[in-house]
Amino acid sequence: MPAYHAPLRDFDFVLNELFNVQQTLKTLPGYEDMDSETLASYLEAAATFCENELQPLNRLGDEQGCQFDPTDHSVTTPEGFAAAYRQYCELGFPALDCDPQYGGLGMPKILAFPAMEMLCSSNVAWSMYPGLSHGAYAAIHAHGTAEQKNHYLPKLVDGSYTGTMCLTEPHCGTDLGLLKTKAEPNGDGSFAITGTKIFISAGEHDMADNIVHLVLARLPDAPKDVKGISLFIVPKYHDDGSRNEVFCGSLEHKMGIRANATAVLNFEGARGYLLGEPNKGLSCMFTMMNAARLGCGMQGLGLGEASYQGALAYAKERLQMRALNGAKAPDKAADPIIVHPDVRRMLLSQKAYTEAGRALTTFLALQLDIEEKHPDAEARKTAADLVALLTPVAKAFMTDNGFAGTNMGMQVLGGHGYIREWGMEQLVRDCRIAQIYEGTNGIQALDLLARKVLADQGQKLRQFSSLIQQFCKEAQARAELAEFVGPLTQLMKDVGEVSVKIGMAAMQDKDEVGAAATDYLRLIGHLTYAWLWARMAAVSLDHEDDFHKGKIATARFYFAKLLPETQGLLAQLKNGAKPLMKDADLALL
């Protein structure tokens, strides 16, 4: 398994140099006094825990997986997982960005997100147990009654309870309108929940005292489509310690994240409590889903970082062939493979995607903090709009790049990359699910193009573009930035044109939206990364040290070797839906 070193220097760069978060925090009530030393000390504590406790369990977790015992429906997590979770709780990490009213530490997202990245890098399967809990915390915090909040939140905040999201059923994942699980009133205000849920991450385990399942189900006589779905809190154990009628039926055998218990859950008249209003379950669940989607993107980022570190270390050590321009290490039997251009291409691609992803998630964390805390309603709205626009981009673009990145990292190791003991192929397998769950990347693309861009006639997109334009305008004064600002400006123009074109075409034929979505999301992803890399170059230009010079070199690499993908995407988009649709029926017999 490759060693993992938390990228604390880069967190510092992104937080303090790129986004100057102190300045924003000062304007947010509750965060005014959060100095950079406090943030740094938390990040260091998280780094220590991830490097020393979680990462060493990662490969073992993959090998052992979770064990299901059908006699008592129990699940045993891999060795060390429960102990690490206890330690995590003792250190107070579940409380990090939770509400102090319920025992939380009240820290901003710009701290929680880097911590989450480190968890994903060191042990993504483990990270999902507390990750899902945080989703449950957020949903109950947003939609629960005072009683529900007082009852559940302190337990989720101290980690003694964990949470789940129970959406999927055997016949429906994307299309929740089809869901069948029933909720029948018990007469005492509670409901009897009956149905089967599948793919429930952290659905059953031995790490906490109780599990709070958040379950989508239908009330009697509810409308048949998505408008008839309600959300329920279904605890594994009742308050008196007796078992609720919800049981793990089996665990899935998966390609990766094998140490996470992905459960089939059978609700057999389990007692549940309505969360939020009847028939509004889906919008309540989206409180969790949006956070989960960002968390998912973070998995792509964290796994990409771990793979980059493993590949970089190997490329410096492994001796194989001579540099094409003559020996670089003539005293050795061969040169380290990092001298070879194609190996460097893979490493730099990993690095460029990872560091831009880190900048994007930090940008989004800051917007989330503004959305939650800013005294000015307009500022909150602007931040919320940016988060809405960029959440599907973060989820899909970061997981696609994470998958590409972990594969490149594995490729750097050659045959050894394919061998389990090296740990590089596990990162690939663990990353693969992130392109699928929490809404497949195809669904993210539709969300972006249909709901976030076209539904408001491009208003959110223009808002984002104006941020980019503002940067370009300021940057024009500096000739050394022209190499970045030029292509960025051109891409913004191209994106504007193609967005209008798709919008026009969609008025004639809605399939134009579905046909364009995936290419379009990748295009917006590159627009975002080009903007972030240009900004990172801009703040690095005034420094002469290796770190900042390396940033500029990575920015140049990104513009030279990754951004040109947009040329192909634009050409594909120009060709529209026709080659996919009716004409192709005979190709898909």
Add this chain to the structure above:
Amino acid sequence: MPAYHAPLRDFDFVLNELFNVQQTLKTLPGYEDMDSETLASYLEAAATFCENELQPLNRLGDEQGCQFDPTDHSVTTPEGFAAAYRQYCELGFPALDCDPQYGGLGMPKILAFPAMEMLCSSNVAWSMYPGLSHGAYAAIHAHGTAEQKNHYLPKLVDGSYTGTMCLTEPHCGTDLGLLKTKAEPNGDGSFAITGTKIFISAGEHDMADNIVHLVLARLPDAPKDVKGISLFIVPKYHDDGSRNEVFCGSLEHKMGIRANATAVLNFEGARGYLLGEPNKGLSCMFTMMNAARLGCGMQGLGLGEASYQGALAYAKERLQMRALNGAKAPDKAADPIIVHPDVRRMLLSQKAYTEAGRALTTFLALQLDIEEKHPDAEARKTAADLVALLTPVAKAFMTDNGFAGTNMGMQVLGGHGYIREWGMEQLVRDCRIAQIYEGTNGIQALDLLARKVLADQGQKLRQFSSLIQQFCKEAQARAELAEFVGPLTQLMKDVGEVSVKIGMAAMQDKDEVGAAATDYLRLIGHLTYAWLWARMAAVSLDHEDDFHKGKIATARFYFAKLLPETQGLLAQLKNGAKPLMKDADLALL
């Protein structure tokens, strides 16, 4: 596991309609009388075996893997593997394209290649046991003494012996110049081979009477680099049935192809016999390597086909959401997901890459048959040059597309794709190795650009281009082909220009070659597929049936949605080596 149906209709199309192989076979001594019925009957027999015997063992093989017993160094293959191998031998398949002088059936490669594709689709891990044997057969056939040939070839041809290729050592894979295994003369004409070889596919098993290891090793006082490597035949058992001193030390734990025994082999003074001339081992081994590289490309193709079939069947069955333009199956709870543009994009991508790959391998098989049998030396040379140029393209482009394709197939299944029981993720894991072994795809790219294109000042490339030009010229007469011929002509022009540019740049700086290689190979891959899709469209235009109309639709999809990738590749190539090399040193600290 998805069901597999051998694509016999498409084999027929490629062999008889696209390439009209009968016409060529008539000119090749030994193949003159090979009619299309004979070819078809062999293909049907292979299809029956693959569908009914091999495919049902595929998932079981992945779950069980191979078992190593350290007490006697033995390896047990998964249940049913040995029995299937016996049946394969009884059916005469190992002999298919082997020399009748040694018991072979003397069939052409244009028959052997489709058979190999079917083996790869149905059970790629199993297919490697006979696959490696064929490599050993080819090397001994090309370089062995009459005695060696008489001794080993009949056993390899009847399948009672299998073969291996022993190249890699712990400290060297790509860079064989570093290899350390020693060969010391025993004084009786034989040699004592001592050293450790790793990653030896089919290195030890329970399927055959004997295993013939072909081993690279150094004679005493041999030059230290690649010019000091010789090739040896090292049988597992001596002729008297006693054990040779070569033992399996362990099996690797791998991401995929888990049913293939990837062995560490310890040679402890094992008796070996020189094959070919001293110190010429590497060029002898390349007889096997080139075939192995095509076989590797075939794995990408076969796995892509299997994944396409699984995804297509699922997409027709799975009901989820309504078509954006209104319900297509209003009588059902939802529409089958094949109505959604993004699902169609994935399916059509799989199909377009797979069918072009099938055309490419058949084209290469035909060139190999010409190279071997044509009475005219110039015709043989032309064919050999085309094979040399396109072998690295077939290996890398087909395995990269196979990996992309198996991932798309898995994505079509959503969460179910990630679950082992569905069998789709196994195809991804099994395919992943094909991008690495037999020379990583980065090494293929260097081989293409440096050795096959630049080393002869583009002569082989021009030869290939003239084939394309010839097609374009003929096709110009037909207006309906303009949509294909236009972009193909433009791409040929672009490829010519960028090749010259890289050649010029490389004279100043050899790193320009390494920096361009991977993008360049993908570009040549697309040039090849664009040519083949245009040809397939051309032969389909005169027909009005669904099969041929589907071909034209797939060609249009390829030109509209996959070929545009070349726009990005050309832009990346234009940016040269600089962003990767010295400038980036500080990015890779």
